[in-house]
Amino acid sequence: MALVDGEPLIRWNWVADHLQDFVDLTGEHLFLSLAPVVLGLLISIPLGVASIRWSWLYPPVFAGANLLYAIPSLALFMLMLDLTGLNSRWTAIVPLTGYTLAVLVPNVVDGLRQVPASVRQAATAMGFGTWRRLIQVELPIAVPVIMAGLRVATVSSISLVSVAVLVGQGGLGQLFTDGAQREFPTPIIAGIVLTIILAFAADLALVTAQRLLTPWARSRKGTA
Amino acid sequence: MRTHRWVRSFAVSLYFILALDHITASTGAGEEVGRLITFDGVTKRYADGTVAVDDLDLEIPTGRITVLVGPSGCGKTTTLRMINRMVDPTDGVVAIDGTDVRSKNPPELRRGIGYVIQQAGLFPHRTILNNIATVPYLLGWDKKKARARARELMDSVGLDPAMASRYPYQLSGGQQQRVGVARALAADPPIMLMDEPFSAVDPIVRKSLQDEFLRLQAELQKTIVFVTHDIDEAIKLGHKIAVFQVGGKLAQYSTPDELLAGPKDGFVADFLGGERGLKRLRFFRELDAEEAAARSGDAGGPGPDGGPGADEKAGEGDTTGGSDDSPVGGR
Numbered sequence: 001m002a003l004v005d006g007e008p009l010i011r012w013n014w015v016a017d018h019l020q021d022f023v024d025l026t027g028e029h030l031f032l033s034l035a036p037v038v039l040g041l042l043i044s045i046p047l048g049v050a051s052i053r054w055s056w057l058y059p060p061v062f063a064g065a066n067l068l069y070a071i072p073s074l075a076l077f078m079l080m081l082d083l084t085g086l087n088s089r090w091t092a093i094v095p096l097t098g099y100t101l102a103v104l105v106p107n108v109v110d111g112l113r114q115v116p117a118s119v120r121q122a123a124t125a126m127g128f129g130t131w132r133r134l135i136q137v138e139l140p141i142a143v144p145v146i147m148a149g150l151r152v153a154t155v156s157s158i159s160l161v162s163v164a165v166l167v168g169q170g171g172l173g174q175l176f177t178d179g180a181q182r183e184f185p186t187p188i189i190a191g192i193v194l195t196i197i198l199a200f201a202a203d204l205a206l207v208t209a210q211r212l213l214t215p216w217a218r219s220r221k222g223t224a
Numbered sequence: 225m226r227t228h229r230w231v232r233s234f235a236v237s238l239y240f241i242l243a244l245d246h247i248t249a250s251t252g253a254g255e256e257v258g259r260l261i262t263f264d265g266v267t268k269r270y271a272d273g274t275v276a277v278d279d280l281d282l283e284i285p286t287g288r289i290t291v292l293v294g295p296s297g298c299g300k301t302t303t304l305r306m307i308n309r310m311v312d313p314t315d316g317v318v319a320i321d322g323t324d325v326r327s328k329n330p331p332e333l334r335r336g337i338g339y340v341i342q343q344a345g346l347f348p349h350r351t352i353l354n355n356i357a358t359v360p361y362l363l364g365w366d367k368k369k370a371r372a373r374a375r376e377l378m379d380s381v382g383l384d385p386a387m388a389s390r391y392p393y394q395l396s397g398g399q400q401q402r403v404g405v406a407r408a409l410a411a412d413p414p415i416m417l418m419d420e421p422f423s424a425v426d427p428i429v430r431k432s433l434q435d436e437f438l439r440l441q442a443e444l445q446k447t448i449v450f451v452t453h454d455i456d457e458a459i460k461l462g463h464k465i466a467v468f469q470v471g472g473k474l475a476q477y478s479t480p481d482e483l484l485a486g487p488k489d490g491f492v493a494d495f496l497g498g499e500r501g502l503k504r505l506r507f508f509r510e511l512d513a514e515e516a517a518a519r520s521g522d523a524g525g526p527g528p529d530g531g532p533g534a535d536e537k538a539g540e541g542d543t544t545g546g547s548d549d550s551p552v553g554g555r
Contacts (some may be wrong), residue, residue, distance in 0.1 A: 122345030125308060125417075126334035126358050126407075140349045216349045216391040 011186045018190075026194055029171025032092050032164065033157040039093070040100030041146075041155060047101075049134065061105060061197025065175070069102035074162055079168040092164035100153040107149025112143025144217045147210045151203055158199045162191070171199070174198065259320050259414045259447050260286050261307055268302050276302040280316070285418035285464065287445040293458040294468030294475075294495070300451045302472070304417050307449060308337045320415070335359055338408030338416035338446070342424050344391040344400040352378070352403055353388040354467035359411040360449070370410075377406040382436060397518075398429035405437070409444070418450045422457070434460060454497055459484070459507055467492050480507055 015022075051058035076095040084090040115138050123137045165173030175191030178184070261284040268277040274523045277299040284290045292300040305311040306318045309330045318325050325333060346355050354361075358371035378385060381402040392400055401421060408416055422430045422437075438461065441448065452458055458465050459480045467475045467483070469491050474490040485506040487493040496503070 001404075116343070116345070116348075118341055118343035118345035120341065121310075121345060122341060122404075123347070125334055125337075125339035125341070126363050127331040127333075129331045132362075137347060141347075143349075163546060214349065216351075216393065 004105050007183075008184065009185050014186050015190060021148045022190065022194060025172050026173060026198060029158070029173075029195070029198060030202075032171050033090060033096065033161045033198075034154070035093050036096035037100050037150065037154050037157055039097045039103050041150065043097070044101060044104035044108045045139070047105050048086065050114060050175075051098050051105070051109050052112050058109060058138075062109075065105045068098045073075040073099070073163050074166065077164055081164050081167050086168040089169060089199060092161060092169035096160060096164075100157060103149045103153045103156070104146075108147050111145030111149075112138055114145060115141045121162050142215050144210065147206060147213075153165060154202050154206060158202060162195065191211055229473075243462045246445070254336065260284065261320075261415065261447065261449065261545050262317075263303070263306075263550060264317045264319065266313045266318055268299070268311060268312045275472055276515075277306070277313070280474055281544075282466060282474065282477065284447065284449060286447045288463040289441060289448040289450055289461050290464045291450045291452060291458040291462035291467060292466050293452055293455055293462075295453065295470060297428060298466050298468035298470050299472030300466075301419055304419055304449055304451050305470070307415070307417055308334045314416075325334060331362075333432070335362055335411065336413050336415070336471065338411075340401075340408045340416070340418045340421040342390075342420040344397075344404040344424075346403055346407070347457045348392050348399055351389050351391060352383070352395070352495065355392065355403055356406045358407055359413075363411055379411055380405045380409075380440060396429075397425045398433060400432060401425055405440075414447060416446045416448045420450060420452055421450075423452065423454070430457075437461070441545060455536040456503070 047061055051061050076098070077091060078090045080094055084094070106210060119137065119141065120133070123133045130159030161169075162176060163173050164170040165177050172191045172194050172214060175187040175194075179186065179188035179191070263280045263282040263284075266277060266280040266282075267275065269275050280303065282303075292303055294300050302311055306313050307320070307325065309325055309328075312326065348359070350358075356374035356377055357365075357370040360373055361367075365373075375385065375388065383399065383402050383406065387395065387399070392403070397405065401424075404421065408418075419540060422433045425433065434457065450458075450461055452461075460526065462480055464477065465480055465483055466477045469475045474536070475495075476483060476492045481504070484496065484507065487496055
């Protein structure tokens with residue numbers, strides 16, 4: 001995009017006039033990017049648990065999630081358009097949910113796999129049933145690894161949402177099309193900055209949540 | 225053949241039920257002192273044809289420490305795990321007080337049997353107090369009662385109360401092992417299974433853990449089945465010792481004294497190692513020391529009975545410390 005001569009990179013008065021729009025768009029962006037992460041997590045946990053229990057299941061699940069990730073996002077959004085229409089948030093949410101699986105499923109599986117055999121054995125010997133052991137012992141111990149996946153999925157989802165503007169969704173992505181159509185750089189710069197801030201804030205929130213959730217994992221040096 | 229076995233196990237069961245009735249009647253109290261564990265023609269064969277335990281008959285006395293000892297792959301851990309159904313036998317019957325363990329569902333059975341393993345296997349995400357209170361929680365005890373019980377146990381196994389709110393990673397190996405023992409004791413199970421509980425710690429810590437374990441057991445009188453590959457540990461701790469050989473055969477089952485005085489065959493003699501006479505002497509000396517300690521009233525902990533013997537023992541333990549039945553090796 002060629003900049004128009006004499007047009008400054010950013011016009012502060014335009015920014016000041018559109019603060020309310022920024023707030024609305026950021027809220028919309030946050031919803032469109034976080035809903036897929038939450039849905040992805042809800043799908044990944046049972047998929048991961050099943051992949052551990054029936055190990056033959058993991059290769060196809062893993063390959064499936066990866067292939068999903070290989071589909072260009074724009075193509076996937078376009079395909080969704082036929083199913084959900086231009087005015088539905090699902091048009092953005094469904095494909096983005098698919099993308100989070102590529103990160104979350106392997107992390108759930110790895111998290112469960114790194115529960116020490118001695119811990120699993122001890123839990124069994126104490127009299128935990130299979131489900132109780134999963135919920136009270138294995139999943140909590142897998143939290144740090146799952147959280148690591150959640151951070152990657154969240155940040156990538158925040159950045160991917162913008163593409164969905166081409167199917168009528170996209171939160172802050174609207175600033176990009178707006179700026180591009182009018183050859184007006186200010187909204188584009190504002191959109192980039194806000195997206196980055198949003199990604200940082202979400203990541204920080206997740207790190208904080210993890211610290212609170214797993215005080216036992218802090219500075220885990222040589223768990224004797 | 226099969227009917228014969230059934231009849232035999234039925235007769236054995238009946239005998240023990242009657243015997244137990246007699247015992248409870250004669251002591252007059254309903255308090256649980258310990259439980260009798262019996263193996264009757266027990267064989268464990270894995271799918272690949274490996275025989276881990278071969279036609280085992282064994283009677284484990286109540287209120288005593290019985291040690292299963294033998295080289296790697298002799299089936300001692302498998303034997304232990306058949307008691308709480310972590311492994312089910314291919315053939316034969318494992319019974320507690322005459323009741324086939326397979327008549328109970330595994331989680332329920334296991335909540336009544338303490339279990340301690342080599343790597344402690346503490347739950348990294350739970351505080352020390354909550355680790356210890358695990359089984360009481362599972363049994364649905366009131367939270368307050370469970371925590372009070374856990375505090376009490378921290379005291380019995382010699383853990384600083386300040387550790388209650390710490391996490392396992394903040395403890396040393398020896399301290400973790402104490403937590404493991406406390407956790408196994410939490411619901412006051414009549415039976416404790418211990419699988420090389422002191423093998424992963426250094427020799428000095430191991431000795432103090434063993435001494436305190438003996439002191440605790442003198443008080444609690446649990447029925448304890450203790451697995452080790454270290455013959456010196458077996459002699460030190462066991463009231464009875466079952467020596468296993470590779471292939472899951474029981475080579476000899478006797479008291480430490482009988483074992484040292486008269487090993488049944490070459491395998492047992494080899495396993496006992498050289499200096500059998502010396503070991504026997506040391507065994508008696510430790511007995512004397514224990515008795516002396518008991519006479520002088522609980523003088524609080526072990527006396528200074530180490531000396532050169534203890535050092536030598538420590539050295540030996542160290543060289544064998546790495547080998548292990550379980551798939552998870554030492555770190």
